[in-house]
Amino acid sequence: LKDMSRYGMQTYASGLLGFLYYRVDILLVNAFLTTAAVGYYSLATSIAEKLLMISTSAVTVFFPRMSAEKDEKTIKEFTPLVARHVFFLACLAALALLLLGRLLILFLYSASFLPALYPLYVLLPGIVAMSMNSILAHDYAGRGMPIINAYLAGYALLANVALNLFFIPRWGMTGAALASSLSYISVLAMSLLVYRRISGNSISSVLFFRASDFSLYKHMALRFFRKRKSSRNICMMVLNDYTHDSRVLRAANALQEAGFQVFVFAVHEKGLSLRETNNGVVTMRFSLGSRAFLENTGIRFIRNAEFMIKSLYHIWRLKPAACHCNDLNTLPIGYLAKVFFGIPFVYDSHELHSQKTGIEQDPLWLRRFTRFIEHVLIRRADRVITVGHCIADYLARQDGISRPLVVRNIPERSSIKAGSGCKEHFGFPRDHVVMVYQGGLQVSRGLIPSIRAVSYLPDHIVFVLIGDGPLRGELERETDRLSLRHRVLFQGWVDMDILLGYTKEADLGIMPSENVSLSYYYTSPSKLFEYIAVGLPVIGSNFPEIERIVREYGIGATCNPSDPHDIVNAILHVTEDPARYTMFRERSQKASLELTWDKEKEKLVSLYRNISDYTHEA
Secondary structure: OHHHHHHHHHHHHHHHHHHHHHHHHHHHHHHHOOHHHHHHHHHHHHHHHHHHHHHHHHHHHHHHHHOOOOOHHHHHHHHHHHHHHHHHHHHHHHHHHHHHHHHHHHHHOOHHHHHHHHHHHHHHHHHHHHHHHHHHHHHHHHOOOHHHHHHHHHHHHHHHHHHHHHHHHHHHHHHHHHHHHHHHHHHHHHHHHHHHHHHOOOHHHHHOOOHHHHHHHHHHHHHHHHHHHHOOEEEEEOOOOOOOOHHHHHHHHHHHHOOOEEEEEEEOOOOOOOEEEEOOEEEEEEOOOOHHHHHHHOOHHHHHHHHHHHHHHHHHHHOOOEEEEEOHHHHHHHHHHHHHHOOOEEEEEOOOHHHOOOHHHOOHHHHHHHHHHHHHHHHHOOEEEEOOHHHHHHHHHHHOOOOOEEOOOOOOHHHOOOOOOHHHHHOOOOOOEEEEEEOOOOOOOOHHHHHHHHOOOOOOEEEEEEEOOOOHHHHHHHHHHOOOOOOEEEEEOOOOOOHHHHHOOOOEEEEOOOOOOHHHHOOOOHHHHHHHHOOOOEEEEOOHHHHHHHHHHOOEEEEOOOOHHHHHHHHHHHHOOHHHHHHHHHHHHHHHHHOOHHHHHHHHHHHHHHHHHHHHHO
16 A cells, blocks of 8 residues: 555656646746737647647557566567657657648638747657657656656756746747757656666667568558559659649650559649649649748758658558659659558659759758669669660669660650741741740750851841740840841740640751750750651750760751850751751651650550559559
């Protein structure tokens, strides 16, 4: 009876001190700040403390069962096992609240309660620590040592009061949240030291996931996903709004026509539908609540993380036969879907991400991390596809994988629609040679050297730029400087539905990408195949992939894209002799019959049929 009384008193003391320690911050906010601040802060703590449901559930389910356990080894391993999983799940839940907290407050309350948002963010690390401490507290109680919890709660109460008295006058509600978080974390640190001493377990065994721990989640997910064996669903992820990404549009339509049900996960932009169906392809655009936060911080990975969480939820719901990851920023989604749900994934590398233009502006650590992620995850992909042979060889060599399947960016012939062409639009005489560029007006596209080249060409050769972009102002100024406004014309964007019909009336297609990165050097630009599709002779950069196509089919000439004089020589070589020009045009028209999307899409469809057949048998 004496032991029971002592145990009860110690438990009561720890519970009372724990209650005060959890609630003293609200009392101090009330003492220092306004009633409205108390309301906002109470809302923040109420939402944050929902994370404690994870540890409460674990304690309720597991610890009573362990009280009957006799095996000492099992008892010793039990608390670290539960603590690791609680810590992992609490971190995931905290990340979800970080990403969705703003939307949650707006949806459940209103914009008037948004002052609670930043205290909520600051409280999250402390609540994760509190979740862990709850597991250790029950371990101490199970060992007959509730007095440890009383001492820790007493320390926490004093620390919380002291920190709140320091931070609240300086930072208000956010200061109270910071004080509470720091006190919760410090208590966890002390508790871990105590636990290590009395149990003999290491701190790392309590905090850090082991590889074997993932097998539990994988096993549970695989049991659930056995139902997907008859699925014909394909989930495609792309981190844009999916309106002008021609490669993704073509791939989605090809798989849909082949009998799959394709779902495309994209980013919602103002004016677009959240969900729509075109040709059977279901497009689901996600509104990313983290964008408002990103406007102030610039931390783009939070946006990617929110997109990943929403994608994984819908993958879990749709149970697809496979996932299709477009570019590196969606590759982790496919990997996690494979780990947790057992779903095969295809990685579609549209370019060399580790060698792309502009990446040198990123911090060195970010470049190395990006390259590390691609190098590790690309090996986990069930299949890898890319846009050209040079990139395929590079990825196979650098990442030690089987050579990726090449599916080139060739337009559909059905997309060439009749309409007024560029000659008709600008009213050029029939004897004028119209040289056309279509695409973004950006640096490294060889556009300034191309405009300068026009000044050395005969007057009947004109240059039309179809597209827009950040370089347009500089290009127009260069055009004015050279007095070429009557020969260099800026069309702006043309609707995708009529683009090729518009281009078809030109006489020559040019794509002078400059050698500013390995990704550009190995490029296999879609505009090359778009020019071929409408039977235009081509002027392209003297890069391996472009030169191989131009020479193999004899459809034009290549040049140094940074040298205006070399560009001039290439243009004159194609256009100066009418018989030679006719030969190039006929060869381009012949090449358009061989280089077709119908042939490329068969490779893609065959790949997915093999994956689908494999998953059906699994």
